[in-house]
Amino acid sequence: MKIYLDNNATTPVKGEVLDAMLPFYREQFGNPSSVHWAGRMVSGAIEKAREQVARLINCSPAEIIFVSCGSEGDNFAIKGTADALKHKGNHIITTSVEHPAVLETCEFLEKQGFAVTYLPVDEHGMLDLAELEAAITDKTILISVMWANNEIGNIYPMAKIGEIARRHNVRLHTDAVQAVGKIPVDVQQAKVDMLVLSGHKIGAPKGVGAMYLKRGTRITRFMHGGHQERNRRAGTHNVAGIVGLGVACELAQQNLEKDYRFIRGLRDKLEQGILNSVPDVKLNGHPDADLRLPNTLNVSFNYIEGESLLLFFDMKGIAASSGSACTSGSLEPSHVMSAMGVDIVLAHSSIRFSFGADNTEDEVDYILTELPSIVQRLRDMSPLYHRQEPTPLHCDECRMVHKV
Amino acid sequence: MYTEKVMDHFSNPRNVGEIENADGVGEVGNASCGDIMKIFLKVEDGIIKDVKFKTFGCGAAIATSSMVTELAIGKTLDEALVLTNQAVADALDGLPAAKMHCSNLAADALHEAIKDYKQKHS
Numbered sequence: 001m002k003i004y005l006d007n008n009a010t011t012p013v014k015g016e017v018l019d020a021m022l023p024f025y026r027e028q029f030g031n032p033s034s035v036h037w038a039g040r041m042v043s044g045a046i047e048k049a050r051e052q053v054a055r056l057i058n059c060s061p062a063e064i065i066f067v068s069c070g071s072e073g074d075n076f077a078i079k080g081t082a083d084a085l086k087h088k089g090n091h092i093i094t095t096s097v098e099h100p101a102v103l104e105t106c107e108f109l110e111k112q113g114f115a116v117t118y119l120p121v122d123e124h125g126m127l128d129l130a131e132l133e134a135a136i137t138d139k140t141i142l143i144s145v146m147w148a149n150n151e152i153g154n155i156y157p158m159a160k161i162g163e164i165a166r167r168h169n170v171r172l173h174t175d176a177v178q179a180v181g182k183i184p185v186d187v188q189q190a191k192v193d194m195l196v197l198s199g200h201k202i203g204a205p206k207g208v209g210a211m212y213l214k215r216g217t218r219i220t221r222f223m224h225g226g227h228q229e230r231n232r233r234a235g236t237h238n239v240a241g242i243v244g245l246g247v248a249c250e251l252a253q254q255n256l257e258k259d260y261r262f263i264r265g266l267r268d269k270l271e272q273g274i275l276n277s278v279p280d281v282k283l284n285g286h287p288d289a290d291l292r293l294p295n296t297l298n299v300s301f302n303y304i305e306g307e308s309l310l311l312f313f314d315m316k317g318i319a320a321s322s323g324s325a326c327t328s329g330s331l332e333p334s335h336v337m338s339a340m341g342v343d344i345v346l347a348h349s350s351i352r353f354s355f356g357a358d359n360t361e362d363e364v365d366y367i368l369t370e371l372p373s374i375v376q377r378l379r380d381m382s383p384l385y386h387r388q389e390p391t392p393l394h395c396d397e398c399r400m401v402h403k404v
Numbered sequence: 405m406y407t408e409k410v411m412d413h414f415s416n417p418r419n420v421g422e423i424e425n426a427d428g429v430g431e432v433g434n435a436s437c438g439d440i441m442k443i444f445l446k447v448e449d450g451i452i453k454d455v456k457f458k459t460f461g462c463g464a465a466i467a468t469s470s471m472v473t474e475l476a477i478g479k480t481l482d483e484a485l486v487l488t489n490q491a492v493a494d495a496l497d498g499l500p501a502a503k504m505h506c507s508n509l510a511a512d513a514l515h516e517a518i519k520d521y522k523q524k525h526s
């Protein structure tokens with residue numbers, strides 16, 4: 001049995017998407033910027049995809065810029081704004097739970113002389129909008145808040161944030177990589193100025209994404225070179241990838257309600273099943289499921305380190321992910337868990353299950369059968385389980401390694 | 405990412421558990437790094453008769469704990485004291501570079517347990 005529950009990491013390319021793409025590797029191989037027949041054959045395809053993407057998020061096609069991935073979009077939006085508006089101010093507001101594509105871009109800008117406010121979140125991973133508003137100064141040039149969080153699935157109230165940004169006349173960027181295709185995303189309604197989405201999270205291939213740039217929004221180029229994308233982003237188009245992204249957006253729009261209901265049903269079943277059958281489990285993220293993505297479940301299995309749990313799941317064919325340090329590639333567990341003030345052991349114990357439309361109820365049943373014994377086996381191995389004495393918390397060596 | 409030996413020791417860890425009234429107990433690691441290893445010893449006539457472990461940690465942490473118990477059983481205390489973390493990693497055909505810091509502490513835990521034994525029996 002192979003069960004894929006890591007759709008927030010990436011998704012398989014949908015059949016319809018791949019079918020639509022293949023001709024653009026074969027017969028329709030031209031460069032859309034060329035004037036001859038081979039170029040003409042493909043330029044229409046790019047524009048069609050642009051319309052498909054625009055329709056999903058309710059903007060005009062001219063406001064869509066194709067990029068190579070979500071990370072590029074976030075870099076472009078933030079660095080491009082910082083440069084274009086540096087005469088106005090040097091202050092950026094973002095949150096402490098953003099994806100590294102945003103966080104590290106902001107940290108880079110801090111080194112260039114920008115000041116960044118990283119808004120804290122509460123224990124449920126939620127923002128205080130009064131705090132956001134209070135952080136705005138006459139030097140604030142950008143607010144960047146993700147539409148939905150990749151680790152815990154929390155959905156941030158973009159329409160309310162949009163209103164605040166508008167009221168203060170501050171530009172708003174949102175990393176909607178995890179929101180698009182899972183919940184309704186409407187840039188008009190939310191009043192955002194820039195939005196970023198990524199193909200491989202919604203059934204399109206890796207290596208393609210898009211940025212919505214509201215008409216009239218000034219931005220400094222990020223990728224220099226040719227005149228593609230109306231001079232806003234250089235680089236020969238990833239034609240097949242863009243075509244795939246268009247089709248994936250169209251499918252997302254058609255299936256949004258149906259997928260939401262189906263996926264949420266599976267997620268809720270797994271969530272309830274785990275909380276009811278395994279003791280000492282903590283749900284990470286907002287307890288109100290309406291305020292989380294329908295597909296994401298993040299839970300901490302106390303006393304167990306996340307990677308070892310993932311490896312045992314893997315032996316049973318179950319693919320999930322973890323916020324533990326061992327899997328994040330750093331020496332510290334997930335910054336999202338830290339921002340929420342999650343206990344350090346629980347942060348290392350966190351597991352994320354993220355569903356897609358291909359998952360089935362049988363898979364959920366299988367997981368619920370296998371999981372309790374795996375958890376118990378690892379707990380029986382853990383010196384933290386039934387521990388009397390205090391748990392050693394600090395590592396001097398790590399601190400040193402982390403600081404250099 | 406892990407060798408076959410690591411996966412073998414991880415999925416079928418040897419000598420898991422505690423020894424009641426152990427002759428020596430050692431614990432290393434911390435929750436911050438996400439690895440805590442605890443080793444229990446039974447010693448007779450200066451020879452390690454039994455070792456058990458409990459570990460909170462990733463695959464490498466559990467596999468190195470399991471391996472160190474195998475390497476230590478039957479050794480004299482002095483022989484066990486010269487066992488290094490590197491030797492444990494080598495016995496597992498190596499560990500990923502990222503795991504060499506936090507997760508490769510099993511020999512340290514063994515040495516702590518021996519120290520504890522020596523303190524109690526001096």
Ligand SMILES: Cc1ncc(COP(=O)(O)O)c(C=O)c1O
Binds near residue numbers: 069148175177
């Ligand atoms: C919230 C969020 N933003 C940005 C990204 C980066 O997207 P990409 O992998 O397309 O660069 C991801 C993907 O992990 C994400 O989850």
